[in-house]
Amino acid sequence: MKKLFEKHFERTWLIIFLIMFVFIMIPFPFFYSETYIPAFGGVPLYIFGWFVHTAITFALIIIYYRMCMKRKEYHTYDEEDK
Amino acid sequence: MNGAAVIQPSPIPFYTVLVLYLGIMAFIGWYAGRKTNSIGDFFVLSGKAGVVVSGIAYFSTQFSMGTFLGTPGTIYGVGYAGMAISVPGAVFCMILPALLIGRKLITLGHKYGFLTMADYLTDRYHSKNMSGVLGVMMLFFLVPMMGAQIIGAGVIVHVFTGLPEWVGVVGMGIIVILYCMTGGMKGAMMTDVIQGSLMIATAVVTFIVSVVMGGGFSNINHTLQSMNEAYLTFPGANGYMPWTYYVSNIVLWSFFTMGQPHLFTKFFAMKDHKTMFKAILLGTAGMFFSATLIEWAGVNGIASIQNIEKADQIIPMILQRGLNPFLASIFIAGIVAAGMSTIDGILVTTTGAVTRDIYQKIINKDATDESVMKMSKVVTVIIGIIVICFGVFQPGSIFEINLFAFSGMAIFVVPILFGIYWKKATAKGAIAAVIVGIISLLLFTLNPSVKALAMGFHALFPTTIIASIVMIVVSKFTETPPQETIDRHFMA
Numbered sequence: 001m002k003k004l005f006e007k008h009f010e011r012t013w014l015i016i017f018l019i020m021f022v023f024i025m026i027p028f029p030f031f032y033s034e035t036y037i038p039a040f041g042g043v044p045l046y047i048f049g050w051f052v053h054t055a056i057t058f059a060l061i062i063i064y065y066r067m068c069m070k071r072k073e074y075h076t077y078d079e080e081d082k
Numbered sequence: 083m084n085g086a087a088v089i090q091p092s093p094i095p096f097y098t099v100l101v102l103y104l105g106i107m108a109f110i111g112w113y114a115g116r117k118t119n120s121i122g123d124f125f126v127l128s129g130k131a132g133v134v135v136s137g138i139a140y141f142s143t144q145f146s147m148g149t150f151l152g153t154p155g156t157i158y159g160v161g162y163a164g165m166a167i168s169v170p171g172a173v174f175c176m177i178l179p180a181l182l183i184g185r186k187l188i189t190l191g192h193k194y195g196f197l198t199m200a201d202y203l204t205d206r207y208h209s210k211n212m213s214g215v216l217g218v219m220m221l222f223f224l225v226p227m228m229g230a231q232i233i234g235a236g237v238i239v240h241v242f243t244g245l246p247e248w249v250g251v252v253g254m255g256i257i258v259i260l261y262c263m264t265g266g267m268k269g270a271m272m273t274d275v276i277q278g279s280l281m282i283a284t285a286v287v288t289f290i291v292s293v294v295m296g297g298g299f300s301n302i303n304h305t306l307q308s309m310n311e312a313y314l315t316f317p318g319a320n321g322y323m324p325w326t327y328y329v330s331n332i333v334l335w336s337f338f339t340m341g342q343p344h345l346f347t348k349f350f351a352m353k354d355h356k357t358m359f360k361a362i363l364l365g366t367a368g369m370f371f372s373a374t375l376i377e378w379a380g381v382n383g384i385a386s387i388q389n390i391e392k393a394d395q396i397i398p399m400i401l402q403r404g405l406n407p408f409l410a411s412i413f414i415a416g417i418v419a420a421g422m423s424t425i426d427g428i429l430v431t432t433t434g435a436v437t438r439d440i441y442q443k444i445i446n447k448d449a450t451d452e453s454v455m456k457m458s459k460v461v462t463v464i465i466g467i468i469v470i471c472f473g474v475f476q477p478g479s480i481f482e483i484n485l486f487a488f489s490g491m492a493i494f495v496v497p498i499l500f501g502i503y504w505k506k507a508t509a510k511g512a513i514a515a516v517i518v519g520i521i522s523l524l525l526f527t528l529n530p531s532v533k534a535l536a537m538g539f540h541a542l543f544p545t546t547i548i549a550s551i552v553m554i555v556v557s558k559f560t561e562t563p564p565q566e567t568i569d570r571h572f573m574a
Contacts, residue, residue: 014181021178021336024170025329031170032328036307036314041299044162044314047169054173054370061177061366065359074185077192077354 009071013064020057024050092407096242099411100418104257107422110276145281145372146227146424147234150417152480153373154380155393156322161306161313162381163323168373171332175369176362179340184349184358186502191350194570198350198431199343199494200439206501206571208563209509213439215516216494220343220435223490224428225465229472230483231421232258234394236473237480238414241398251473258422259466262429277419282372284416288397289375291404292382305385313384326538334540338492340499344424344431394480425469433462486527489542493519496549500557505568511557519549 024031030049037045068074149168157164187202196202203212232251239250296302306313317324323331339345352358376397383396390399397417401410437458442449449457477483496519497512525532526541536544562568 010181010185017174017177017181021174021332025332027325027328032166032316032325034316036311038303038314042303042307043299046316047162047165050165050170053170057173057177058363058366058370061173061362064177065363068359069356074355076189 024053093243095407096411099415103415147231147421148480148484150376151234151237151394151397152484154377154397156481157377157380158383158393158396159320160318160322163316163318165377166323166328167331168335171336172370172373173366174336175339176365178336180358180362183340183502187349188352188358196350198434199346207509207512208567210443212509213443215513217435217440220432223487224432225469225472226483227487228425228428228469230480231425232473233476234421234480237394238398241395248474252470255466255470258425259463262426262462280416280419282368284413285372285375287413288379288400292379292400295386295404296382302382302385324538330540338495341492341494344427347431432465433458436461489523492542493549496553500553506557506562508557508560508562510560511553514556515549515553518552519545522548
């Protein structure tokens with residue numbers, strides 16, 4: 001796994017985000033429902049499904065950002081700014 | 083329930099707040115103008131934009147009157163399923179463009195001084211004709227996109243003052259022209275920060291007001307269920323959101339934002355990769371919260387306000403009914419901000435298309451940067467006047483016009499992605515793909531029998547596939563750009 005991130009860093013992350021992107025399009029009842037499934041306060045369940053998916057994707061963006069910042073190629077223009 | 087909704091004008095608080103707000107914006111435009119020294123500053127802030135400016139400017143440029151008036155207006159007829167327009171895909175709207183094109187654009191911007199989408203396409207395809215094609219397309223599609231924003235200003239002025247909509251259209255048009263003319267991108271990005279913050283505040287307050295007006299979540303959802311259970315399920319009360327359209331919306335407002343020149347340009351303005359990532363986090367969070375709350379308010383409005391004149395009025399009416407006139411006017415300024423920040427970003431980009439991409443690169447190659455700067459101000463006024471005329475005549479609803487214009491520019495995803503990832507992509511292939519793409523988009527949008535072939539997906543889906551096939555076929559039979567150009571782009 002570690003090797004995958006080291007050797008194909010960009011491609012691995014692109015695939016991870018594309019999986020998340022396609023995942024939310026799958027009509028699971030917690031993303032897309034033609035029947036009413038009430039959750040908190042009577043709000044349809046799929047609304048909370050979207051929120052959870054967004055939170056996970058956002059956390060992945062943070063992890064991706066941290067990993068990028070450990071790589072040399074993402075600091076090419078830092079000196080220029082100083 | 084409040085029954086039939088009647089507009090209750092409150093012009094004095096509205097004018098007071100609006101004059102104060104616009105005065106502040108005009109001052110910023112003037113101040114930025116004094117500090118704008120170079121052509122690079124005018125168009126992309128010379129690659130100096132920091133985190134807050136980049137993040138908020140990206141989201142406030144993307145979110146518009148369409149998001150704050152048009153989308154909740156559309157959702158008002160659909161119910162919760164309508165929130166699928168922006169909410170499930172919002173988290174991808176910056177990370178996907180950043181992953182696919184962002185890093186490379188920042189590098190190219192720093193290395194070769196690219197300022198606009200035309201700079202990139204012209205250099206990558208080694209053809210000045212790319213500039214001309216892009217410039218013409220931008221005029222054709224971005225003028226309606228700006229028009230949709232000032233139509234929103236007309237709706238707000240009508241709800242809050244009772245005056246005809248054209249008064250708001252003309253007033254907003256004049257203000258935007260004035261500060262874009264003076265400050266260029268610096269003025270636009272500085273005002274974007276204030277406008278973006280106000281937009282988030284407006285979304286939060288409108289949502290809270292709508293929940294209180296409806297008597298809490300349980301009460302609102304019980305009311306919706308008794309009115310029509312379809313408000314709580316897919317495909318929505320009017321059948322607007324079947325699964326195919328749900329998927330279309332997720333892809334449309336994230337992946338296809340790469341083709342929008344005013345958003346593409348923002349990557350050239352970012353000073354480094356760290357800034358890009360922080361801007362992504364800030365911009366994504368801003369977009370998700372604003373879209374969710376304002377669209378949810380549109381759903382809550384179904385339970386509290388019925389029989390409105392025009393669905394686009396739902397958000398101004400929630401604010402007007404739930405708050406005192408001064409507070410309502412302050413937050414309505416947040417919606418005016420959404421429209422203004424979109425227009426200013428697009429107006430500066432469109433001006434760049436005419437002056438730099440068409441005039442300086444094709445018509446008068448000897449034109450100096452100084453003369454182009456002077457000309458930019460005149461062009462801004464002319465485009466602004468055309469936009470005002472468009473807003474006065476109103477050829478469709480805010481959401482429809484916005485969607486049409488967005489889709490037209492989204493076709494540029496094809497030459498951009500092929501340009502970045504395929505060495506053999508040629509200028510003739512790119513131009514053919516764009517022209518065939520436009521024809522296909524118009525056919526899939528306007529002709530019902532062709533539209534049926536898309537099987538419920540948005541017209542951009544089949545259009546992108548067709549344009550990509552054209553790109554590959556034509557490129558195979560035409561000459562690739564010189565090796566030197568390919569090296570420059572693929573070594574970066």
